[in-house]
Structures are given as structure tokens and as C-alpha cells.
Amino acid sequence: MTAISMAERMEEMASSAPAAEYIPRFGIQQRIQHFLMMTSFLLLVFTGLPQKFNDASLSQWWMGVLGGVDNARMVHRFAAWTMIIDCLYHISYIAFSTVALRRKFPIWAIPSLKDAQDLFHDFEYFFGRRTDRPRFGRFSYLEKFDYWAIFWGIPVIAGSGLILMFPVAATKFLPGVAVPVAFLAHSDEAVLAVLWVFIVHFFFVHLGPHVFPFNPSMFTGKMSREQYKVLHPLELEEMEAREGRRLAKQERDEVATASASQESAPVAADASHVAGEQTEGQSA
Amino acid sequence: MRKEEGGGLPRGRHLREASGIIAVAMAVVALFAALAPAYASAPEDGQGQAAADEPPGVQECLACHSNPMAQTLPSGEQFSLQINRDAFGESVHGEQLVCSDCHTGITSASDHPQRAITSARKYTLSQYELCKRCHFSNYARTLDSVHYNVLVRGDTAAPVCVDCHGSHYIQRPDQPRAAISRTCSQCHNAIFETYAGSVHGRALIDGNNQDVPVCTTCHGSHNVRDPLTSDFRLEMPQLCGDCHANRQLMGKYGISSNVLKTYLQDFHGASISLRQENEGQIAPEAVCSDCHGVHDITRPTDANSPVLKANLSVTCQKCHEGATPQFSNAWLGHYEPTLHKATLVYFVKWFYRIFIPFVLVGMTLHIILDVFRVITNR
Structure with missing residues (x-):
């Protein structure tokens, strides 16, 4: 976490909550992970799609712009390794923060019964049987779907990509048919991923009625209180309740320490630091 | 081995099939040159008498040039000046052209300037461009050929029009079809032998197959590419x-x-x-x-x-x-995956054919409903 965003967050945490305009949503680690995923994905798409649709004249033109299929493949492989490393980074980040830092396991990202209920609720709303939308916590069922679709897509596309990158080595322990299967799966899974990102992900995240035309929270790390109230009301309520408890505790501590000695300031700073860590653990 | 006027006929194990009309014509000349001394007027010597419809422009020249005559060049070569009347008459040009159409500068026996010919090859190279007066497009194609590149680099052995087609006794180059590959074999014999043993070559040479590729099918004829x-x-x-x-x-x-x-x-x-x-x-x-x-x-x-x-x-x-x-085994041998061939590939193909539309239609429906509700709420 950079000094600036840490300072911002501490400020937001420390100041009395309702007045703050923005609420921190994603830590710097998560933003880096998303940025690497996004850039490597775009590079993979722009160097991969013309290889799949190789007979289209647009692909031929684009290959010329890239300086030939060899250049495109070099970029494709570089981006592929970036994405693979990014995914390993993501997994180790979760493992490290739960095992080593003893933060709470990000259970709020795991699909639950409430997600099915929310989906049903949403359909009732779409068909006019209800006037309210479901109230979401940290992640809505759509966001979870978005995350897990990629989570399961990655092993398929990376695994098949590695088979295609090292076909001779792969057939040392896989049957030969693995190569044409990988060839097919790699390109079809890629088409699914492209359509998914450019239709589903874009709509859920950016083009929805409350965020249109662009939701910058994954890049800035924060979201306005107004949006938070609409998109993640349950999480906001939890945060406010926790903040209220923390403030009450702080008040009690201050009363206690003020009567004991004059050195209360460092303790208060320490306490707000701990609170900041906890929030980041949650957003994992 | 280069085909020269009146030269020997191509030798090889496919002599019988190779014959063709060119070879027959040349064989006649060779036979005549070997057996018949200078009895130009002998009616049975294969030179024949002037046909009734022979144009005067040919008749006048052949009055002399149907006789055995040769010139010793400064290079020491014997340069034959004799023309086989029958073979010329049967050539593709026999009824089309007269001598002076190509041999420009000579109009009659009296107007017959001496030429300073130093060697047969140099004479060929100086004269072959005459063909382009009629066959310009094919001549222009040769300028893009690998043969012409060799020629301009200074290799006088590079083939020009007459090396493949002949000069006075030109026949259709693809009659029979095997004649084309045999023409190329004059220089590229090792490759011809390999080709002759291939599935294409055997079908052509043993079976006179009209579909299989000959040299020019892949390499081009006049604009032979590298x-x-x-x-x-x-x-x-x-x-x-x-x-x-x-x-x-x-x-x-x-x-x-x-x-x-x-x-x-x-x-x-x-x-x-x-x-x-x-x-x-x-x-x-x-x-x-x-x-x-x-x-x-x-x-x-x-x-x-x-x-x-x-x-x-x-x-x-x-x-x-x-x-x-x-x-x-990764190579499917040009087979398309089916239920019986490369079954796993077939299943994966169908999995995505169903899975991609299923997911996307579902999600798009969700989006459309969402948008629809937002609009109707307004």
C-alpha cells in the first residue's frame, strides 16, 4: 500500500464516518492484481484473436501492423507468463494474508445460499413482482460469478496454452490427442473469455444503471458513499456498525488513558492502524 | 544435355513413351544424316518434294537448304544449315510462317547477307528473341523466370525459348503430356528420375494420366519461379x-x-x-x-x-x-474429428459449441431484463 492511499484511508477511518465521501474498497495489492490481469488479458486478446481468425482480412492487416506472426506470438507468450504469474501472485496473496498475517479468509467471495436467493430476487424484480432490488454485501452474486468464471477459465486456458507452447514435452506424459484438444480448447475458451469480458463483465461493472458509464473503483481503490449505499448496502452497514463500535471503544480508552497519563496519542494512532489492516484483510 | 537441331534423340529408359513427334522428326533427320550422303534430290530420302501448297517463301529457301550443308564456325563447331522439309511442314509453324518471318534481313537468294557467327550458342542467344515478335506475353513471362535470372548473370547455358521448344520443328509442347516433364529432364535429369518414381510421375509415364501434375503444373512454364x-x-x-x-x-x-x-x-x-x-x-x-x-x-x-x-x-x-x-499422434492425419475419429476432440468441440452460447445467451438475457426494468421504471 502506498503512503498516500494509506494516509487517505487512515484519514477516512479516523474521521467520523458519515461525513466521508469515499469509502476504500480495494487495496493496492488487489488493484495491482487486477491491473496485471487486465493488461495481460488485452495483450493476449489482441495477439491471440487474429491467430484464431487467421483467414479474416482484418487479422491479416493487424498481423502486418504487429510486424508478423512471430512478433505477435512473442507478445502473446510474454503476456501469458504475466497472467500466470499474476494468478500465482493472487493465490499466494490470499494464502499469505490468511496463514501468515492471520486475516480472515475471504469467505465473502465464496458463493452462498444468499446468492441463489438474490438471483431469484433479481428475477422477481425484473418481471415486476417486486419493486426493490436485492441488497448485496461486499460482492454481489454477479461479481462472484464474474470472479469464479475467470478462476475456472484460467486453468483451462493456461494449461492448454502450455501444452501448445511445449507440445513435445507435453506428450511425454500426455497422450498425443491432448495437443489437438488443447488447440481447440485454447481458442474456444479464449472466445468465451473475450465475449464474457466485453459483454458480461463490462455490463455488470461499468454499464449498470448506477455506475454508467464507468466504475473506477478497481483503479482508484475507492467508491463513493452514495454508490456504496446502492451497490453494497449490507457491507456498508457492517462497516458503519464496526466503526461505531471502534469509536465507542476509542472513546472509552481515551477516557481511561487520559486519566492515567499524557501519552495517549501514539496509542490512538496504533489503534487506527490496526483497524486499517482489518479492512484490507476483508477486502481480499 | 541440350537439344540441338538434328541432334540425337533423348536416350533413357522411357524411350518408347518419350518419342513424341519431335523425337520422331529428329530421329528422321539423324537417320538421314547418318545414312544418306549428299543426294539432295533423292525422292526417297525423307526430304520429300516441295508440296504443292508450300509457300514460295519457303520453297525458295529450301531449294538450297534442304540439302546437307554446314558451316564450320570459328569455334570449330560444324553448324548445320540443313532443314528437314517434311519435319518443318509438320511443325506448328509449317503452314503459318515463311523462313524470312524469323530470319529477318534475308529476302531472297540474291539478297542473302553473310552472318558473322562465332559459335552456335552465341547465334542461338542472338536470335531467340525473334519469338517475341509473335509470342510477346510468353516472352515477357520468361523475364520473371529463374532461368532468365541465370542468363542475365552471364550463364549462357541458361535455357531460352528454342532450348525447350526447338526451332524449326516445333510441336505442341504437351503432346503427349509426358513430353513436358521430359523437356525439363534435358537439364534437370536427377529430379526427373525422382519424379518419375513418384505417385504422380508413375501415373503420368506408365498410365498417361492427364490429371497428375507435370513439372510446369507446380513450377510454371515460362515464368518458372525459384x-x-x-x-x-x-x-x-x-x-x-x-x-x-x-x-x-x-x-x-x-x-x-x-x-x-x-x-x-x-x-x-x-x-x-x-x-x-x-x-x-x-x-x-x-x-x-x-x-x-x-x-x-x-x-x-x-x-x-x-x-x-x-x-x-x-x-x-x-x-x-x-x-x-x-x-x-497429436496429428489427426487430415481427418476432421468425428464420433469415431479423434473422439475426444469431437466432444470438446461440441462442448464449446453448446457451452459458449448457453453462458452468453443466459447472461445477455439477464442484462436485457435489467435494462428493460430500468427503462420501464422511468
Whole structure:
């Protein structure tokens, strides 16, 4: 976490909550992970799609712009390794923060019964049987779907990509048919991923009625209180309740320490630091 | 070996098939030159009498030039000046042209300037461009040929029009079809021998097959290209596909016409189709000839075929170091995956055919409903 965003967050945490305009949503680690995923994905798409649709004249033109299929493949492989490393980074980040830092396991990202209920609720709303939308916590069922679709897509596309990158080595322990299967799966899974990102992900995240035309929270790390109230009301309520408890505790501590000695300031700073860590653990 | 006027006939084990009218004509000349002394007027000597319809422009010249006559050149060569009247009459030009159409500058026996000919080859090279007066487009094509490149580099052995077509006794070059490849074999004999043993060559030479490729089918005739360029390599799938993707033609022989399609769908073909002309670099992905051979193409079922399953991994090793038989199983042999062939590939294909629309239609429906509700709420 950079000094600036840490300072911002501490400020937001420390100041009395309702007045703050923005609420921190994603830590710097998560933003880096998303940025690497996004850039490597775009590079993979722009160097991969013309290889799949190789007979289209647009692909031929684009290959010329890239300086030939060899250049495109070099970029494709570089981006592929970036994405693979990014995914390993993501997994180790979760493992490290739960095992080593003893933060709470990000259970709020795991699909639950409430997600099915929310989906049903949403359909009732779409068909006019209800006037309210479901109230979401940290992640809505759509966001979870978005995350897990990629989570399961990655092993398929990376695994098949590695088979295609090292076909001779792969057939040392896989049957030969693995190569044409990988060839097919790699390109079809890629088409699914492209359509998914450019239709589903874009709509859920950016083009929805409350965020249109662009939701910058994954890049800035924060979201306005107004949006938070609409998109993640349950999480906001939890945060406010926790903040209220923390403030009450702080008040009690201050009363206690003020009567004991004059050195209360460092303790208060320490306490707000701990609170900041906890929030980041949650957003994992 | 270069064909010269009145020279010997091509020798080889395919003499019988090769004969053709050119060879017959030359044989007649050779026979005559060997047996008949200078009895120009003898009616039975093959020179014949002037035909009634022989144009005066030919008659006048042949009055002298049908007799055995030769000139000793400064190079020491005996340069024959004799013309076989019958062979000329039967040539494609026999009824079209008179002597002075090509031999410009000579109008009659009296107006017959002496020429300073130093060697037969130099004379040929100085005269062959006469052909372009009528055959300009074919002449222009030769300027793009690998043969012309050799010629301009100063190699006088490079073939010009008359080396392939002959001069006075020109016949149709593809009568019979095998004559084309035999023409090329005059210089490229080793390749011809290889070709003659291939599935294409055997069908042509033993069976007089009219469909199989002869040299010019792949290499071109007048604009013969350098087959070792990167561009020739990139075009090879289409070149072979001209016949092998022709369903009707392949159907005659019970051969699959899907080979080009399946090749282009696979990694090698997809890569080749993305490589640009004039890239310069030789494309590393396999094209037809890398697996099937070039002039020595066999049936894929032949015991020594490089694409027979038993031999395939060795063929793969040409590019893929350490390729095992398991690796070569990755190649589906130009088959499209079906329920019975490459079943797993077939299932994966269908999985995505169903899964992609299923997911996307579902999610798009969700989006449309969402948007619809937002609009109606307003």
C-alpha cells in the first residue's frame, strides 16, 4: 500500500464516518492484481484473436501492423507468463494474508445460499413482482460469478496454452490427442473469455444503471458513499456498525488513558492502524 | 544435355513413351544424316518434294537448304544449315510462317547477307528473341523466370525459348503430356528420375494420366519461379490444394479433398496463412512438402511414405526435436474429428459449441431484463 492511499484511508477511518465521501474498497495489492490481469488479458486478446481468425482480412492487416506472426506470438507468450504469474501472485496473496498475517479468509467471495436467493430476487424484480432490488454485501452474486468464471477459465486456458507452447514435452506424459484438444480448447475458451469480458463483465461493472458509464473503483481503490449505499448496502452497514463500535471503544480508552497519563496519542494512532489492516484483510 | 537441331534423340529408359513427334522428326533427320550422303534430290530420302501448297517463301529457301550443308564456325563447331522439309511442314509453324518471318534481313537468294557467327550458342542467344515478335506475353513471362535470372548473370547455358521448344520443328509442347516433364529432364535429369518414381510421375509415364501434375503444373512454364523462396513456400498449400482440394478431381481417385481445409484449421496451416508475402524469412511451420516430400511424393499408405504412422515420428523430428510416436499422434492425419475419429476432440468441440452460447445467451438475457426494468421504471 502506498503512503498516500494509506494516509487517505487512515484519514477516512479516523474521521467520523458519515461525513466521508469515499469509502476504500480495494487495496493496492488487489488493484495491482487486477491491473496485471487486465493488461495481460488485452495483450493476449489482441495477439491471440487474429491467430484464431487467421483467414479474416482484418487479422491479416493487424498481423502486418504487429510486424508478423512471430512478433505477435512473442507478445502473446510474454503476456501469458504475466497472467500466470499474476494468478500465482493472487493465490499466494490470499494464502499469505490468511496463514501468515492471520486475516480472515475471504469467505465473502465464496458463493452462498444468499446468492441463489438474490438471483431469484433479481428475477422477481425484473418481471415486476417486486419493486426493490436485492441488497448485496461486499460482492454481489454477479461479481462472484464474474470472479469464479475467470478462476475456472484460467486453468483451462493456461494449461492448454502450455501444452501448445511445449507440445513435445507435453506428450511425454500426455497422450498425443491432448495437443489437438488443447488447440481447440485454447481458442474456444479464449472466445468465451473475450465475449464474457466485453459483454458480461463490462455490463455488470461499468454499464449498470448506477455506475454508467464507468466504475473506477478497481483503479482508484475507492467508491463513493452514495454508490456504496446502492451497490453494497449490507457491507456498508457492517462497516458503519464496526466503526461505531471502534469509536465507542476509542472513546472509552481515551477516557481511561487520559486519566492515567499524557501519552495517549501514539496509542490512538496504533489503534487506527490496526483497524486499517482489518479492512484490507476483508477486502481480499 | 541440350537439344540441338538434328541432334540425337533423348536416350533413357522411357524411350518408347518419350518419342513424341519431335523425337520422331529428329530421329528422321539423324537417320538421314547418318545414312544418306549428299543426294539432295533423292525422292526417297525423307526430304520429300516441295508440296504443292508450300509457300514460295519457303520453297525458295529450301531449294538450297534442304540439302546437307554446314558451316564450320570459328569455334570449330560444324553448324548445320540443313532443314528437314517434311519435319518443318509438320511443325506448328509449317503452314503459318515463311523462313524470312524469323530470319529477318534475308529476302531472297540474291539478297542473302553473310552472318558473322562465332559459335552456335552465341547465334542461338542472338536470335531467340525473334519469338517475341509473335509470342510477346510468353516472352515477357520468361523475364520473371529463374532461368532468365541465370542468363542475365552471364550463364549462357541458361535455357531460352528454342532450348525447350526447338526451332524449326516445333510441336505442341504437351503432346503427349509426358513430353513436358521430359523437356525439363534435358537439364534437370536427377529430379526427373525422382519424379518419375513418384505417385504422380508413375501415373503420368506408365498410365498417361492427364490429371497428375507435370513439372510446369507446380513450377510454371515460362515464368518458372525459384521454388526455394519464402513466398513459394507460403503458397504451397494453395498450389497443392489446386488439385487436392478439388472434390470432383479427388473423387475420381477416392482421395479426400478435405486435406487443405484440415491443414489450414490446424496449427501449421493457420500459422502459414498468417505469414505475409515478402516476409523474407523461411516460414518454420510445416507445409505440404515437408511431410509428404517434394518430387518423391508417394501414397500415404506406401511402406516408405514419410507420413505413414510408423514413419511419422521420424518425419516430425525434422522440426520437433525429440518427437516421440506419442507426439506424432497429436496429428489427426487430415481427418476432421468425428464420433469415431479423434473422439475426444469431437466432444470438446461440441462442448464449446453448446457451452459458449448457453453462458452468453443466459447472461445477455439477464442484462436485457435489467435494462428493460430500468427503462420501464422511468
